[in-house]
Amino acid sequence: MSLRFPAHPPLQILLVEDNQDDAFLTQEAFRSLEPVPQFMVCTDGVEAMEYLHGRVEGAQPLPDIILMDLNMPRMDGFGLLEHVKHDPSLRAVPVLVFSTSNSRSDIRRSYQNYANSYICKPRLFSEYETVVEAVRSFWMQTASLPT
Structure with a gap:
């Protein structure tokens, strides 16, 4: 099922995911x-x-949203989140943590570092579609994005 909302320009998403x-x-x-x-x-x-x-190469203006995993090599999601939210030129970009972890400590730590939301990764593709619908509904229709 294709959802059509032509009044909105395409969302620019920075996906930070090692898998x-x-x-x-x-x-x-x-x-x-x-x-x-x-x-x-x-x-x-x-x-x-x-x-x-x-x-x-190919860097664009700031994304509308950063959708990121927590567990990654070199700099994990917590390090990235801390850096983004403490950099005045980046802190307004919404960061959605998208992780397989449902650990209360990971969720708490993400919000303590100013994540805008925490979403547990679904296991099935049909569940991904449900998550996408929720992201679309809030970030494309309800919220006003800063970028």
Whole structure:
């Protein structure tokens, strides 16, 4: 089922995910939206910071949303979240933690570091679509994005 909301420009999403399968499933689930969001994928926090500071080829203006995993090599999601939320040029960008962890301490720590939401990754593709619908409903229709 394709959802059509042509009044909105495509959402610019920075997906920070080291698992190729999870990155693929996430992007596939978002393809049900109209217009289809544009993704930039980084595989860890270091690469994401390079992208956000415009130090990689093809870097765009700041994304509308950062959708990130917690468990990644080099710089994990907590390090990235702390860096983004303490950098005045980045802190307004909403960060949605998208993790397999449902640990209360991970959730608490994410919000203590100013995550805008914490979403547990679904196990089935149909559940990904439900998550995407919730993200679309809130971030594309209800919330006003700063970028």
